[in-house]
Amino acid sequence: GIDVEVVAKDPHIKGFSVVKRRWVVERTLGWLMLHRRLARDYEALPGNSASMIQIAMIDNLTKRVTDETTPTWRDI
Incomplete structure (x- = not known):
């Protein structure tokens, strides 16, 4: 059901x-790399x-919908 x-x-x-x-x-890959667990390939199973x-x-979608900003190390 996906057209590529x-x-x-x-x-x-x-x-x-x-x-x-x-x-x-x-842009999407950049947003994903902000999540620490996805920055490296730690998972054994696809x-x-x-x-x-x-x-x-x-998480990205809920932050955009709620206009919530989570403090990160970049905010210091």
């Missing part, structure tokens, strides 16, 4: 080129990793 669109880099362009909607993926990613995304 693979966007490839134009082979005729040399050097840097903007890839469509890549910032969405980069199902455990998927569950931890789901918990992290639920």
Whole structure:
């Protein structure tokens, strides 16, 4: 039930080129890396990793909905 669109880099362009909607993926991965347990691959089973990613995304969503900010080491 998921549609995936693979966007490839134009082979005729040399050097840097903007890839469509890549910032969405980069932003999401950045949000996930704020969760300490996901910063390294500690899980032995893929199902455990998927569950931890789901918990992290639920946490991100609830923080956005409630406008809650949790103090972190970056706030010091």
